Amino acid sequence: MTKTSLPIALLCVMAFGGGASAALAMPADPSAPYFATIDVRRDARPDDRTIAGVVFDDGNHNGRLDAGEHGVAGVKVSNSREVVLTDQAGRYALPVRPDMAVFVIQPSGWRVPTDERWVPRFAYQHKPAGTPKALRYGGLPPTGPLPSAINFPIIPTQSGQNFDCAVLGDVQPASNIEVGYVRDSLVRELVNAPTRPACLLALGDIVSDDLNLIPRTAEVMGAVGVPQWWVQGNHDYDHDADHDIDSSDTWRRLYGPNNYAFEMGQAVFIVLDNVSFPCGEDPREARERPFCKQYWKTYAGRLLPDQMTFIANVLKTTDPKTLVVFAAHIPFVGFDNSESQPHQTANLDELYALVKGRPALSLTGHSHTLENMAPGDSMAGWKAATGVSTIPFRHLVAGAVAGDWWGGDYDIDGTPMSIQGDGSPRGYVDFAVKGANYTLDYRASGLPRDRAMWLSVSTPAFRDWADKIFAWRDAPEDKRDPVPPFSVQDLPDVKLLTPADLAGQSWLTADVWMGDSTTQVMVAIDGAEPRPMTRTQEMKGEGVRSGSAWSDPFALQRQLTMARAAIQSRSGDPETQGYVQGRQKRLPPQPPQPRGSRADHSPHVWRYDLPTTLAEGLHRAVVTVTRDQGEASRDTLVFEVRPTRPKPTFDFEHWDRFKNQ
Missing domain, CATH: 2.60.40 (Immunoglobulin-like)
Known part of the structure; x- marks a missing residue:
């Protein structure tokens, strides 16, 4: 069904407009909790071709569209491909897709609600029959018939045009021990920071294959007390799914959409799942990336046609002066994997054409390295792997909260030092936005904030x-x-x-x-x-x-030299002997040696x-x-x-020449 066939009364003006209308209530303190969920109505439906609802100013903060509450005009709403703007009464209508997320794009100057873990609640998942087979971590249960209406609550905020977000490369705990490392490093440091960020932007690999860790990880990170926007990574998938369209189903149940957008200040964040898994279903992948057919269930970095359409539709309804921030997991291009196809993103030339002439920034993770690439940078291998030779705007591979997958010896706080393969420490990026301008500074975990x-x-x-x-x-x-x-x-x-x-x-x-x-x-x-x-x-x-x-x-x-490899005791517990990192099998005690990057x-x-x-x-x-x-x-x-190298240890030979009197 085309957008032009939607009911005229509910269609939004698709031409570029001025954004959400002014708040009808006093703006809320951006640090105050707004715990609610979306308002899903299940009355009689007029048809199964469209989904409609209202984006409204939730004056009483209960998440329900109550009598006396008003719609908000000019807000973007999407079905993960089409993007429409609400009309003067806050109404929208979108074509129905058989498997989709319907979500509001948080408008600048407003906030969507979160749950008690500060995970944003802004979307409805529609997959009537649910995941087509039983999955290890549950997948997505049948969502049943489409609701009669999906109403999205938002409230005005005082956040303004200037804000900071903590950008998190791979958090990636593979076990409950490692969730504790997240708590004792990243979370402790953000809670104790001089100022609290306006949001967390986590760039994928939130966990490391064990999706049962997502709820605890979300709760631990929620202790920071700010909305946490997540990107899905290649270790956040249902690895037993048979098709790419089903491999995000557990994620969608436990977190939310895997492609979406939100606005803050003069920036629009476009969050993309650029991990094609299992890759090879798109005919272009079989032709351009033959490894997709050589190995069972591997992945590749790619943006698919529906994602390109979604990006284009977001940009059509966005002021061209707005800063466009792409948030994805696999780097668009990278230094560490500059000649690797799976670990960079194909068809970048298409993306660059969409954003040409706009201020833009790419934020990605995946490689557990810190790579700050400026406009005009180029590396051998990029052209063959991604279709581009140089980059037109800044690309940042943001390192990892986990560093080198929580490896290395313990630091003074009992957390692995985990120095990354490029030599940088584990940590996060302080992304400070002022209008459409920004700065990027790295905050090394366990070190003074100004150490660089x-x-x-x-x-x-x-x-x-x-x-x-x-x-x-x-x-x-x-x-x-x-x-x-x-x-x-x-x-x-x-x-x-x-x-x-x-x-x-x-x-x-x-x-x-x-x-x-x-x-x-x-x-x-x-x-x-x-x-x-x-x-x-x-x-x-x-x-x-x-x-x-x-x-x-x-x-x-x-x-x-990693001494942690040698740890052993007489406790009798095999799970406390030797060394384990991530999903690896535990190694028996060994002499201190290099492990990891x-x-x-x-x-x-x-x-x-x-x-x-x-x-x-x-x-x-x-x-x-x-x-x-x-x-x-x-x-x-x-x-x-020095003229010669002195003896490095205590000089007993000299000491013993003399006797104490």
Whole structure:
């Protein structure tokens, strides 16, 4: 059925308009709870071709359209493909689709209700027969006949044009232990932050395959006390579903739509499920991505035709000056997976054409790396994998709350350090919007809020140490020595150098986590004039440079020896022995060794070659960072030059030459 065949009295003006009408009630405090649900009516239906209802100002906050409450004009409502605007009485009508979510797009200046966990309640799921087969995590039960009306309550808010959201890369607990890590890191830090964000925007992989963890995870994250908008990721699916259209059914029951949009201030957020699973059903995937047919039930990054139509329809009803924020799970393009088809998004040229001329931003997760890519950036592999060579607007792969899948040794709070494969710490992004402008700053978990980089030194001894551990790690596990060739205790202090270290080429490294192609990184040694540091990846069409010479020495020293692998006790409980991470089988106690990712490549490492003529003694390197899209930062590295390397441990030989009197 076409939109033009809908009842004229309920049709909304499809031309671009001025948005939702002014509030009829006093705006509410944006931090105050608004716990309610949508108003679903099941009276007699006039026909089965359209679904209609009212978007209304919920004056008494009970979620019901009561006598005396008024509709709100100019609000977007969607069936996951078509988008219409409410008329002057707040009424809308949409064509019925056999499997759809019907939802209101939260208008700027208004709030949709949430449940007690602060999960937004703004949608109705329509799948009359439910999931076609029994699924491991329940799927979606039959929703039955279409309601006679779906009314959407909203209330005015004082949030204004300026706001902050905490952008969360993969939260991804695979167990209840790891849900506890979420509580003790992300949630604790946001609750204690100087100001509370206006929302949480979680970019997929909310959990790690065990969908039974979704309710507890939602409740734990709800302790922050702000609406939590979620993206579905490849670990949030029903992996036993036979078709892509059914693989989000448990998600739809436990959270809500997998494609939707909402507005805040002068920004429209378009949330997209860009994980095609199982991939291959779209004929283009079988042709362009043959791996979809080679493996049983794999996934691929793609935007499907209905999603492109939904995006186009949202944009048609949106002021072209509004900031368009795409929120998805699989990166549109990436550094870490720049030549990988499954881990980037196909048909980007179509998306870029839709948003051309508008201010835009892409926020994604998936790779557990922090990749801040500026307009004009390019990497080898992008064209073949995604259809584009360069990006026209900023793309941010936002790291992960879980870091390296909750791996690594424990920090002072008892949470795994979990340094990521690009060298960045686990954490979240502080997304501050002012009008249609924004800044992006990374808040490293467990560290001071203003810390923005690691500083270290790459020495010949460090590179030799790392290369030998890499070789051991890359060898077949059943053929290598169970004990690594070196541990971190074998590595000489990299911040104490000798003339031989300088002659063999040593350099300062600055891993600037949010650094990009516009970032300026300067170093001043011993008060001298600041000098520019050199970025190790230009993002000008080259491939990924990998190895000890391209690594972050700070991160690798913490990644290549993990003592947590050796933990054991006499408790008799096999679930407390050795090491387990994510969905992996528990490993028995083993010698400390590298497990997980290694930061031997990164898009945000800068280096400065140390002069071979540095004088003996103590030196101070002050590194300053200036960024176009975020806070300036500064850090200091103190290092030494000595004629020879002193004995690293207590000198008993000298002590024992003398007797205490």
